[in-house]
Amino acid sequence: xxxKPQAQGARVEDMGxxxxxxxxxxxxxxxxxLKVQEIRGYDAATVTRIANVPPFIKGVTNLRGIIVPIVDLxxxxxxxxxxxxxxxxxxxxxxxxxxxxxxxxxVSDVLMLxxxxxxxAPEFGATLSTEYLTGLGTVDExxxxxxxxxxxxxxxxxxxxxxxxx
Amino acid sequence: MSGLDLSxxxxxxxxxxxxxxxxxxxxxxxxxxxxxxxxxxNAIFRAAHSIKGGAATFGCFTLLAETTHLLENLLxxxxxxxxxxxxxxxxxxxxxxxxxxxQLDAYRASEEPDAAAYERICEVLRQxxxxxxxxxxxxxxxxxxxxxxxxxxxxxxxxxxxxxxAAPMDANLPLxxxxxxxxxxxxxxxxxxxGNLGQVLASDQLGGGLTVWLESTCSAxxxxxxxCFIVDSDQISIGREAVPGEAHAVDDFAQxxxxxxxxxxxxxxxxxxxEAPxxxxxxAHEPAALAAAQSATTxxxxxxxxxxxxxxxxAADKESTSIRVGVEKVDQIINLVGELVITQAMLAQTxxxxxxxxxxxxxxxxxxxxxxxxxxxxxxxxxxMMPMDYVFSRFPRLxxxxxxxxxxxxxxxxxxxxxxxxxxxxxxxxxxLTHLVRNxxxxxxxxxxxxxxxxxDPVGQLVLSAQHSGGNIVIEVSDDGGGLNRxxxxxxxxxxxxxxxxxxxxxxxxxxxxxxGFSTAEQxxxxxGRGVGMDVVRRNIQNMGGHVQLSSVPGNGTTTRxxxxxxxxxLDGMSVRVGAETFILPLNHVTESLQPTNDxxxxxxxxxxxxxxxxxxxxxxxxxxxxxxSGAQDDPTQAIAVIMQAEDKRFALLVDHLVGxxxxxxxxxxxxxRKVPGVSAATILGDGSVAxxxxxxxxxxxxxxxxxxxxxxxx
Numbered sequence: 001x002x003x004k005p006q007a008q009g010a011r012v013e014d015m016g017x018x019x020x021x022x023x024x025x026x027x028x029x030x031x032x033x034l035k036v037q038e039i040r041g042y043d044a045a046t047v048t049r050i051a052n053v054p055p056f057i058k059g060v061t062n063l064r065g066i067i068v069p070i071v072d073l074x075x076x077x078x079x080x081x082x083x084x085x086x087x088x089x090x091x092x093x094x095x096x097x098x099x100x101x102x103x104x105x106x107v108s109d110v111l112m113l114x115x116x117x118x119x120x121a122p123e124f125g126a127t128l129s130t131e132y133l134t135g136l137g138t139v140d141e142x143x144x145x146x147x148x149x150x151x152x153x154x155x156x157x158x159x160x161x162x163x164x165x166x
Numbered sequence: 167m168s169g170l171d172l173s174x175x176x177x178x179x180x181x182x183x184x185x186x187x188x189x190x191x192x193x194x195x196x197x198x199x200x201x202x203x204x205x206x207x208n209a210i211f212r213a214a215h216s217i218k219g220g221a222a223t224f225g226c227f228t229l230l231a232e233t234t235h236l237l238e239n240l241l242x243x244x245x246x247x248x249x250x251x252x253x254x255x256x257x258x259x260x261x262x263x264x265x266x267x268x269q270l271d272a273y274r275a276s277e278e279p280d281a282a283a284y285e286r287i288c289e290v291l292r293q294x295x296x297x298x299x300x301x302x303x304x305x306x307x308x309x310x311x312x313x314x315x316x317x318x319x320x321x322x323x324x325x326x327x328x329x330x331x332a333a334p335m336d337a338n339l340p341l342x343x344x345x346x347x348x349x350x351x352x353x354x355x356x357x358x359x360x361g362n363l364g365q366v367l368a369s370d371q372l373g374g375g376l377t378v379w380l381e382s383t384c385s386a387x388x389x390x391x392x393x394c395f396i397v398d399s400d401q402i403s404i405g406r407e408a409v410p411g412e413a414h415a416v417d418d419f420a421q422x423x424x425x426x427x428x429x430x431x432x433x434x435x436x437x438x439x440x441e442a443p444x445x446x447x448x449x450a451h452e453p454a455a456l457a458a459a460q461s462a463t464t465x466x467x468x469x470x471x472x473x474x475x476x477x478x479x480x481a482a483d484k485e486s487t488s489i490r491v492g493v494e495k496v497d498q499i500i501n502l503v504g505e506l507v508i509t510q511a512m513l514a515q516t517x518x519x520x521x522x523x524x525x526x527x528x529x530x531x532x533x534x535x536x537x538x539x540x541x542x543x544x545x546x547x548x549x550x551m552m553p554m555d556y557v558f559s560r561f562p563r564l565x566x567x568x569x570x571x572x573x574x575x576x577x578x579x580x581x582x583x584x585x586x587x588x589x590x591x592x593x594x595x596x597x598x599l600t601h602l603v604r605n606x607x608x609x610x611x612x613x614x615x616x617x618x619x620x621x622x623d624p625v626g627q628l629v630l631s632a633q634h635s636g637g638n639i640v641i642e643v644s645d646d647g648g649g650l651n652r653x654x655x656x657x658x659x660x661x662x663x664x665x666x667x668x669x670x671x672x673x674x675x676x677x678x679x680x681x682x683g684f685s686t687a688e689q690x691x692x693x694x695g696r697g698v699g700m701d702v703v704r705r706n707i708q709n710m711g712g713h714v715q716l717s718s719v720p721g722n723g724t725t726t727r728x729x730x731x732x733x734x735x736x737l738d739g740m741s742v743r744v745g746a747e748t749f750i751l752p753l754n755h756v757t758e759s760l761q762p763t764n765d766x767x768x769x770x771x772x773x774x775x776x777x778x779x780x781x782x783x784x785x786x787x788x789x790x791x792x793x794x795x796s797g798a799q800d801d802p803t804q805a806i807a808v809i810m811q812a813e814d815k816r817f818a819l820l821v822d823h824l825v826g827x828x829x830x831x832x833x834x835x836x837x838x839x840r841k842v843p844g845v846s847a848a849t850i851l852g853d854g855s856v857a858x859x860x861x862x863x864x865x866x867x868x869x870x871x872x873x874x875x876x877x878x879x880x881x
Contacts, residue, residue: 067835067850
């Protein structure tokens with residue numbers, strides 16, 4: 001009887017957050033599913049290159065009449081081998097009235113994480129500042145890197161927006 | 167009438183009254199006080215009259231009806247030549263129009279209008295009426311009491327001599343309303359309605375008809391409009407006649423003419439107010455209205471009103487000619503149609519591989535689909551576009567009022583009123599433009615004395631213009647006033663602690679006036695000078711993605727130029743290929759294209775090159791270098807040089823091939839991404855891919871400011 005309220009509490013926490021899990025190389029990342037608009041295959045022919053921009057910006061594509069920039073997170077995170085194959089997908093994100101696509105190696109699943117499964121991220125490297133991490137999630141033996149995708153994509157270093165607008 | 171809910175017609179009345187007020191203002195502004203055009207006076211009178219009629223019919227817009235009534239009296243006196251028109255009267259009428267507008271807005275918002283404003287304007291109008299009465303005591307008795315018979319009287323005045331003699335007496339006679347074919351019950355309610363409108367002097371019910379003699383200040387059409395709720399308008403005839411028993415000779419001809427006109431006027435008056443009952447009567451009534459209209463035109467010379475009568479009847483069949491739709495709905499349709507066009511292009515591409523003999527019908531269908539899709543896209547795009555007239559039309563009034571207030575003489579000219587601009591932009595441009603016009607009036611154009619002293623025409627010129635230029639819309643406000651004062655701006659800037667140098671270029675100095683809180687006006691007026699203007703203007707324009715340029719010549723005036731990018735305009739583009747990439751050049755900047763020969767190309771300072779075209783040396787801008795495209799044609803003699811014109815600068819743009827010309831839908835890159843150097847916008851090509859539209863102005867500068875990757879990459 002005593003365990004019941006506790007179990008309920010845990011479930012309420014579990015209800016809290018759902019993450020879309022994708023892979024970049026060997027690493028697994030999780031982002032808030034509510035930011036995801038859709039997932040599409042990557043077709044290099046439909047992406048128009050833009051000159052004089054950082055290499056991780058692949059260009060822009062047409063998403064049903066909307067011009068959407070495409071960012072390759074693998075290049076941004078320096079994940080050595082960048083291949084474009086059938087598994088390569090674009091996750092279309094909807095962030096604060098802006099639409100942005102990110103190229104990832106593949107989408108694995110949608111997981112629900114309770115607060116007990118999320119640990120704060122330790123301080124590390126400069127490639128992906130801890131500032132953009134909401135924590136590290138644990139599911140069985142897997143570790144998910146939970147990214148505050150909105151903060152990351154609207155940051156100055158992504159250069160996706162006018163400086164004045166940031 | 168009591169059983170009918172009139173409130174459902176309020177909206178129609180408000181819309182109509184709004185239009186009439188706008189029309190009235192425009193006419194008043196065009197009016198020349200010295201030699202008023204009788205046509206215009208008539209039109210103004212009719213507008214006031216229609217508003218009053220409508221307001222009185224509903225019975226719950228008393229203040230509006232009262233104000234228009236006073237205005238109408240004055241206008242009537244003026245148009246009949248009983249009162250001379252003066253400029254100050256036009257001002258008062260314009261002010262009255264503003265009060266009416268605010269009353270209307272208040273009623274629309276289901277509020278009671280400002281009583282103080284009403285009292286004040288009525289007092290002013292009564293004062294004017296008194297002036298007139300003082301001068302012409304003889305007419306005074308007739309005019310204020312019964313001003314409404316005017317439209318009825320007009321034809322009588324042009325009637326043969328006996329009728330003309332009878333006409334002035336007419337005004338003092340009571341109105342005789344004769345309604346045929348009514349039941350006793352209807353007759354009773356009609357009689358009650360008449361009682362509400364005025365004093366019923368006498369009535370009789372004979373042969374299924376009702377005749378009422380009425381002493382009322384309401385006009386014939388008001389009475390008719392009220393009656394229309396119970397009977398059809400063709401059953402009603404209204405004229406002026408003495409109550410039986412009183413000895414008054416009434417000319418038959420004048421009466422017949424009056425009835426005729428009353429009928430003609432009934433159509434537009436009653437149609438919007440009482441759509442339901444009139445709808446049935448209108449078609450049958452139409453020929454009569456038309457005939458009446460024709461005779462009224464010849465008799466009265468008042469074409470607009472008569473035409474309205476003729477046009478009014480068919481309009482009653484329709485609810486309204488326009489609908490209000492949310493912009494997001496239109497945008498959604500535009501995007502969907504864009505998708506449709508792309509899908510169609512994809513299908514066409516696939517179908518082109520088929521054997522035309524075997525798939526004859528399919529290919530015919532594809533062609534038809536292409537045409538339909540293109541027409542649909544054009545039609546949908548035009549929905550969002552509005553002419554600049556929407557903005558410019560509000561300035562004549564502003565300029566007139568401000569010029570009067572400041573004792574300046576200013577002539578306003580507008581060009582490019584038909585230039586179309588996206589609706590969202592057009593609404594946001596109003597405020598900045600108003601600021602600029604006020605600035606020009608207040609600081610720019612001098613007083614007539616100063617202008618004469620400077621050897622200029624005492625009448626200052628203010629020019630508003632709009633034009634499409636280089637994928638942008640350029641809106642200019644220019645005046646021929648004193649220009650910006652460099653010394654004063656510098657002095658003021660130093661006082662305010664803004665870092666400036668005496669050696670700054672003119673452009674840099676002009677930029678100072680965009681600094682927040684900056685004003686050089688010697689005195690602060692209620693028009694401008696508080697220094698909140700220009701920085702707000704610049705911020706507004708920048709928020710729209712545009713920029714403001716100033717140019718000024720001391721003693722000759724100032725020109726402010728607003729350059730706005732197109733967000734949702736269609737652009738005539740020329741698509742070109744560089745390597746494997748497609749770019750769009752705005753066609754209005756392309757002057758010609760040619761294949762350069764070796765002896766046309768000269769190198770300057772090593773790696774810069776110029777091209778010699780017909781005696782002119784043009785800088786050669788290589789697209790593949792600017793956009794670092796790999797695999798492009800490196801040999802200029804194998805490539806195509808497109809000669810581009812960017813305002814006063816010309817340059818040659820080197821591309822690989824010309825692909826074709828087509829209209830493209832301009833898509834903003836900034837909405838999801840950011841501004842890209844050298845690119846003004848993007849568009850979606852037939853195959854669904856994105857092509858970048860070249861920023862011609864940036865290209866013209868490309869040789870001077872290199873966009874190195876280091877500069878563009880921010881991290």
